[in-house]
Amino acid sequence: MSEIAEKVKAIIVDKLGVEESEVTMEASFTNDLGADSLDTVELIMEFEKEFNLSIPDDQAEQIGTVGQAVSYLEANVK
Amino acid sequence: MNLRRVVVTGIGALTPIGNNSDDFRKALATGVSGAAPITHFDASLFKTQFACEVKNFDVQDYIDRKEARKMDPFTQYAMVTVEEAMNDSGLDLDKINLARAGVIWGSGIGGLKTFQDEVTGFATGNGEPRFNPFFIPKMIADISAGFISIKYGFRGPNFVTVSACASATNALIDAFNYIRLGKADIFISGGSEAAVTEAGIGGFNAMKALSQRNDSPETASRPFDKDRDGFVLGEGAGALILEEYEHAVARGAKIYAEIVGGGMSADAYHMTAPHPEGLGASSVMTLALEDAGLDPEAIDYINVHGTSTPLGDVSETKAIQKVFGAHAYKLNISSTKSMTGHLLGAAGAIEALACIFALQDGIVPPTINHFTDDENLDPDLNLTFNKAQQRDLNYALSNTFGFGGHNCSVIFKKHI
Numbered sequence: 195m196s197e198i199a200e201k202v203k204a205i206i207v208d209k210l211g212v213e214e215s216e217v218t219m220e221a222s223f224t225n226d227l228g229a230d231s232l233d234t235v236e237l238i239m240e241f242e243k244e245f246n247l248s249i250p251d252d253q254a255e256q257i258g259t260v261g262q263a264v265s266y267l268e269a270n271v272k
Numbered sequence: 273m274n275l276r277r278v279v280v281t282g283i284g285a286l287t288p289i290g291n292n293s294d295d296f297r298k299a300l301a302t303g304v305s306g307a308a309p310i311t312h313f314d315a316s317l318f319k320t321q322f323a324c325e326v327k328n329f330d331v332q333d334y335i336d337r338k339e340a341r342k343m344d345p346f347t348q349y350a351m352v353t354v355e356e357a358m359n360d361s362g363l364d365l366d367k368i369n370l371a372r373a374g375v376i377w378g379s380g381i382g383g384l385k386t387f388q389d390e391v392t393g394f395a396t397g398n399g400e401p402r403f404n405p406f407f408i409p410k411m412i413a414d415i416s417a418g419f420i421s422i423k424y425g426f427r428g429p430n431f432v433t434v435s436a437c438a439s440a441t442n443a444l445i446d447a448f449n450y451i452r453l454g455k456a457d458i459f460i461s462g463g464s465e466a467a468v469t470e471a472g473i474g475g476f477n478a479m480k481a482l483s484q485r486n487d488s489p490e491t492a493s494r495p496f497d498k499d500r501d502g503f504v505l506g507e508g509a510g511a512l513i514l515e516e517y518e519h520a521v522a523r524g525a526k527i528y529a530e531i532v533g534g535g536m537s538a539d540a541y542h543m544t545a546p547h548p549e550g551l552g553a554s555s556v557m558t559l560a561l562e563d564a565g566l567d568p569e570a571i572d573y574i575n576v577h578g579t580s581t582p583l584g585d586v587s588e589t590k591a592i593q594k595v596f597g598a599h600a601y602k603l604n605i606s607s608t609k610s611m612t613g614h615l616l617g618a619a620g621a622i623e624a625l626a627c628i629f630a631l632q633d634g635i636v637p638p639t640i641n642h643f644t645d646d647e648n649l650d651p652d653l654n655l656t657f658n659k660a661q662q663r664d665l666n667y668a669l670s671n672t673f674g675f676g677g678h679n680c681s682v683i684f685k686k687h688i
Contacts, residue, residue: 211338235405242402 198245198271199264205240206260209233219261237263245271275452279687280528280628281520282361282513284353284462287622288324288506288612292356296622297629299611300637301660305490306612307504312468320482322489323468324506324613342406343419344383345466349509349618350416351423354460357511358424362525363458365425374428374456375417376447378439378463380617380674381472382413382432388471413617420460428456434617436674437577439463440510441620441682445534447514448682457516462621464509476505479544483580493614494641495578495607496585496655503579506613510621529628530685532667533564539677546584550591552679553577553671557595560669560681568596571603571683572665573636575623577673578607579614586648588671593650604636604663606656611640620672620680627668631686636661 195203203217210227223229223237238254245267249257257263283293288306290296299306306324315321326349331340334352343351390407409415414432421430429450433442440463447459476482483502485492493504520527537559539552546553561568576588585607593600608626615622630636642657649655669683 209341211336211341232405232409239402239404 196264196268198267201244202241202260202264202267205244206237209237209240217260219259219264221260222258224258241267247271276454277517278448278451278514278531279517279520280512280531281515281525282357282363283528283625283628284356284360284511285509285622285625286326286329286349286353287508287510287615288326291326291329293360293625296625297633300608300626300629301633301635303638303640303658303660304611305493305640306506307489307492309489310468310473313470315473318473319477319484320473321486322492322504323473324493324504325468326508342410344386344410346379346381346383346464347410347416347419349466349507350377350462350464350511351419353462353464353509353511354420357460357462357513361513363513367523368458370425371427372456373426373458374447374450375420375426375430375460376433376443376450377417377420377461378433378441378443378617378620379413379416380434380436380439380465381467383411383415384467384472385469386411388469416464424460426460435678435680436676437614437616437619438672438674438678438680439617439620441624441670441672441680442536442678444512444514444531444620444624444682445536445680448531448534451514451516457519459514460511461514462509462511463618465616465618466507467616468505468507472505481581491641493580493610494643495576495580495610495639496589496646496649497642498644498646500580500582500585502581503609504613506609506615508615508622509618510625512621512624527687529631529687531682532685533560533562533566533683535559535563535681537679539679541677544675546587546673547677548587550587550594552677553588553591553673554594556679556681557591557669557671560683561595564683566667566683569599571596571667571669572663573604573606573627573630573668575627575668575670576605576607577671578639579609580607584673588673589649589653601652601654604654604656604661606637606639608637610638620670620682623670623672624682624684627670627684631665631668631684634662634664636663636665
């Protein structure tokens with residue numbers, strides 16, 4: 195697993211209070227990991243802070259799974 | 273119109289002198305101080321460096337970490353005491369009508385720590401408006417009542433009263449009135465506060481409202497003492513389950529006490545100073561007595577607002593003498609803030625509990641830390657200095673007054 199994926203996983207475990215084993219690439223924040231809309235916003239903000247980038251709202255709305263977050267970050271983190 | 277009777281059928285407490293209602297009851301009778309150097313933050317630059325904090329408390333012993341993270345400490349304190357009170361009440365959620373069960377909570381300030389942290393984060397950032405999505409819902413005072421209703425499924429009236437240091441008494445009186453009027457059968461009520469933060473201490477310091485007796489925190493809260501120099505900030509919560517009398521009897525509930533009257537008034541005088549003659553304070557006690565249909569002579573004990581400020585303590589005793597006349601000398605009067613410090617919007621909740629314990633146990637909790645008489649106070653008043661006094665009580669009255677000139681008085685009757 196990439197360094198980015200490791201960090202993303204750790205943030206999700208911390209913020210959503212879920213087990214590491216639940217955080218699979220296919221897992222949806224809302225359907226599988228129990229996040230509500232505010233949790234999702236908070237996760238995006240944590241990614242922005244951790245990786246020092248800004249994720250525009252229209253792109254943030256496309257990030258609904260762990261895998262989508264990792265792909266986005268791997269493509270955009272410099 | 274026939275008003276229904278209202279009784280207290282469950283209690284919970286998280287205070288600077290006891291983390292549950294049993295420990296709080298014992299500490300009140302013993303006369304201990306909850307004041308100590310501040311541990312929540314480094315207070316070394318502050319004029320006041322001590323407070324009455326809740327001690328040995330780890331929220332994760334009570335609330336799942338994921339849930340607790342979304343709650344300001346004032347809501348965490350609320351959830352902990354409400355859980356104790358609900359367990360104590362023996363209410364079976366499957367057997368009660370949840371549409372006729374409500375929550376009226378009190379908090380003077382709400383999520384001060386959350387507000388402070390978020391605004392500090394913004395102010396120390398690069399100017400980009402980055403706020404946590406939970407900032408507003410964590411901070412607003414009413415979220416406490418919201419969380420309580422979500423946990424227990426209470427779908428009746430739901431709100432938080434905000435009248436500074438009168439907030440929790442306001443909440444109790446509101447809940448009492450809704451039950452009396454038949455609008456609901458059960459309320460979770462009480463109040464919580466968590467203002468021992470940089471902003472809380474610094475803000476009250478700027479008003480010169482806090483004691484600065486840093487060399488002796490445990491004697492700093494000394495209501496009615498000549499050398500009192502301000503209040504000691506406290507934190508915590510108190511919860512009471514209010515229930516319609518017949519409803520409580522029908523399910524065989526344990527009854528702590530009956531609430532028989534409440535009064536609410538305003539000073540209409542000054543932002544923070546009490547009326548010098550205690551006008552609002554006297555009118556509110558009179559209103560509570562009228563509401564209860566009691567003569568002043570019926571009252572045995574007054575748990576005063578008595579915060580240990582130079583002005584407030586004098587004007588409150590003047591008001592008591594005005595309302596009670598010669599009977600004032602037969603009253604037991606005490607300020608339990610001498611032990612707990614001032615819990616602001618939660619004060620009325622834990623002081624309601626102090627009244628209930630006094631009625632049940634026949635023990636009047638003391639005003640500790642009395643060293644020197646104040647010549648501005650009538651020496652013949654029994655202010656229950658330093659040691660608890662045994663006395664068979666029938667009625668106890670609790671006063672709370674808030675910045676803004678809000679006054680509340682509520683009367684409890686011993687349940688036999």
